[in-house]
Amino acid sequence: MKAGWPLPGDKKIPVAFYFDFFAAARQGIPTCRFIEDPVVKRQAVIDTFLETGADAFVIGRLPGPFSYAAGGFPNRIYLPGRELPEDSVWQFGENEETIYREDYHYIAENGWNKFLEKLLPRFTGHEARDLPELFSQTRVEGEKDMEAWNREGVPLLCGAALTAPFEVLIAGRTMFNFFEDLFICPELVVSALEAMVPDFIKGAVDSARYYGMPSVVITAHRSAGSLISPRHFEQFALPFLKGIIDALDRAGMRVMLHLDCDWEKNLPYFSEFPEGMIIHTDGSTNLAEIGKIYKDRFILMGDVPALLLARGTVEKVKRYCLDLVEKVGPGSPLVLSSGCDVPMDAKMENVQAVVEVAGSFK
Numbered sequence: 001m002k003a004g005w006p007l008p009g010d011k012k013i014p015v016a017f018y019f020d021f022f023a024a025a026r027q028g029i030p031t032c033r034f035i036e037d038p039v040v041k042r043q044a045v046i047d048t049f050l051e052t053g054a055d056a057f058v059i060g061r062l063p064g065p066f067s068y069a070a071g072g073f074p075n076r077i078y079l080p081g082r083e084l085p086e087d088s089v090w091q092f093g094e095n096e097e098t099i100y101r102e103d104y105h106y107i108a109e110n111g112w113n114k115f116l117e118k119l120l121p122r123f124t125g126h127e128a129r130d131l132p133e134l135f136s137q138t139r140v141e142g143e144k145d146m147e148a149w150n151r152e153g154v155p156l157l158c159g160a161a162l163t164a165p166f167e168v169l170i171a172g173r174t175m176f177n178f179f180e181d182l183f184i185c186p187e188l189v190v191s192a193l194e195a196m197v198p199d200f201i202k203g204a205v206d207s208a209r210y211y212g213m214p215s216v217v218i219t220a221h222r223s224a225g226s227l228i229s230p231r232h233f234e235q236f237a238l239p240f241l242k243g244i245i246d247a248l249d250r251a252g253m254r255v256m257l258h259l260d261c262d263w264e265k266n267l268p269y270f271s272e273f274p275e276g277m278i279i280h281t282d283g284s285t286n287l288a289e290i291g292k293i294y295k296d297r298f299i300l301m302g303d304v305p306a307l308l309l310a311r312g313t314v315e316k317v318k319r320y321c322l323d324l325v326e327k328v329g330p331g332s333p334l335v336l337s338s339g340c341d342v343p344m345d346a347k348m349e350n351v352q353a354v355v356e357v358a359g360s361f362k
Contacts, residue, residue: 004254004276005157005215005254005278005299006056006155006156006157007055007056007155007157007335008055008155011055011358011359011361012361012362013325013334013335013336013357013358013361014055014056014335014336014358015052015053015054015055015056015335015336015337015354015355015358016054016055016056016057016058016157016301016335016336016337017049017052017054017057017058017337017338017342017351018057018058018059018337018338018341018342019045019048019049019338019341019342019343019346020034020041020045020062020341021034021089021343021344022048022341022342022343022344022346022351023041023044023045023047023048023049024041024044024344025344025345026044026048026051026348027044027047027048029044030080030081030086030087031080031081031086031087031088031089031090031344032079032080032081032082032086032087033081035064035065035079035080035090036081038062038064038141038144038145041062041064042062042144042145042148043148045062046148046149046152046154049154050152050154051348051352052348052351052352052355053352053355054354054355055155056154056155056156056157057149057154057155057156057157058156058157058158058217058256058280058337059156059157059158059159059160059161059217060145060146060149060154060156060159060211060213061142061145061146061159061160061161061211062141062145063138064138064141065077065079065090065124066124066126066134066138067138068092069120069123069124070116070120070134070135070138071161071162071163072161072162072163072167072168072171072219073092073163073168073171074098074099074119074120074123074168074171074172075092075093075094075096075098075123075171075172076092076093076096076098076123076124077090077091077092077093078090078091078092078093089344092171093123094171094174094175095174096123096174097172097173097174097177098119098122098123098172099119099169099172099173100173101173101177101181101185101188103115103118103119103192104181104185104188104189104191104192105188106118107191107192107195107196108188108191108192108194108195109195110195111195111196111198111199112195112196112199112200113199113203116131117131119172139210142207142211143211146211146212146213156213157215157217157256157278158208158213158215158216158217158254158256159207159208159209159211159212159213159214159215159216160203160204160205160207160208160211160213160215160216160217161204161216161217161218161219162200162203162204162216162217162218162219162244163218163219163220164218164219164220164223164237164240164241164244165193165196165197165200165240165241165244166193166220166222166223166236166237166240166241167219167220167221167222167223168196169189169192169193169196170222175222179228182232182236186235186236189236190235190236193236193239193240194240196240197240197243197244197247200244201243201244201247201248201251204216204244204248204253205247205248205251205253208253214252214253214254215253215254215255215256216248216253216254216255216256217255217256217257217258217280218241218244218245218255218256218257218258219258219260220237220241220257220258220259220260221259221260221261222261223236223237223241224259224260224261224262224263224265224266224284224285225262225263225264225265225266226261226262226263226264226265226284227261230265233266233269238269238272242272242273245257245273245274245277246274249274254276254277254278255273255274255277255278256277256278256279256280256301257273257277257278257279257280258280258282258340259279259280259281259282259285260282260284260340261282261284261285262284262285263281263284263285264285264286264289267289267290267293267294270290270293270294270297270298271294271297273298275297275298276298276299277298277299278298278299278300278301278335279294279298279299279300279301280301280302280303280337281300281301281302281303281339282302282303282305282339282340283302283303283304283305283306283339283340284339285303287300287302287303287324287327287328288324288327288328291327291328291329291332291334295328295329295332295333298333299333299334299335300328300332300333300334300335301334301335301336301337302324302335302336302337302338302339303324303337303338303339304317304320304321304324304336304337304338304339304354305320305339306338306339306340306341306342306343306346308320308350309338309342309343309346309347309350309351310343310345310346310347310350312350313350314349314350314353317350317353317354317357318353318356318357321336321353321354321357321358322357324336325357325361336354336355336357336358337354338351338354
């Protein structure tokens with residue numbers, strides 16, 4: 001089942017992590033400098049990862065504010081050292097509308113990439129004419145990230161990332177406005193979602209191939225069954241998520257599905273997804289329940305909660321990991337990881353405890 005993914009074949013249970021601000025805290029770097037200086041950020045993340053002793057990092061590209069804004073979170077980002085104290089974590093202005101109802105028409109007619117020329121100047125401070133150079137700079141920094149990981153011999157699971165279209169629109173419209181749109185103008189929403197999919201697929205495939213890593217992580221969260229009904233999931237989320245996954249699979253891409261929030265009500269739909277995917281949960285979804293249904297279909301990844309890594313003890317972390325292995329089944333394809341990112345205030349000894357438990361299974 002692990003065939004194709006860069007995971008150690010001699011380990012029953014490998015460990016993979018993703019983090020950013022945890023590295024800033026561990027290396028004693030103010031978050032404002034960590035964000036603004038890609039060289040500092042790159043070295044801090046790699047040094048911290050090597051200290052954990054884990055087997056793989058999720059994705060080697062280390063995005064900055066512009067990458068987040070252009071790649072799936074169309075919100076103003078409040079930055080440490082500017083709007084926030086210099087050691088804060090950046091904050092996304094998710095209560096501020098950046099996509100308007102009338103934009104659905106434009107997206108449907110012109111696609112997502114063309115719409116970015118209108119969208120990004122609304123909240124990033126950049127003009128449309130600046131965007132090609134910003135995208136070029138982003139790619140150059142991505143190359144440097146990948147080269148640095150390769151020099152250290154660190155396996156990377158994914159070469160590109162994308163956020164599911166539903167999640168992008170809800171971020172830009174704001175949750176209340178978007179949920180209102182699902183009732184007031186559902187056809188407009190669907191037409192925009194349909195137009196977004198081709199640009200999302202092409203962007204992910206091009207990026208993964210550019211970096212020489214044929215694998216993509218897709219993030220989804222507010223389309224979970226804990227937030228929307230099955231009817232709305234089938235109408236506004238599933239067709240576009242599945243369309244992207246299927247297209248990536250046809251293009252020879254491995255797919256990781258990173259799921260925030262509780263997806264237990266959505267599990268029956270997962271039977272429509274191709275085998276061999278990694279399903280990474282954040283501690284909200286019962287990973288053992290996924291294992292009961294799909295342990296012969298997917299690789300399961302997760303899901304030590306952020307609170308436990310930050311506030312728990314080594315013994316509690318070990319107990320959680322051992323319980324998870326027991327519930328999922330020691331013979332199941334499992335990758336131990338944090339639930340979502342390792343939090344900024346995690347204790348290194350707790351992170352290393354995850355690795356220690358994994359190493360006890362020979």
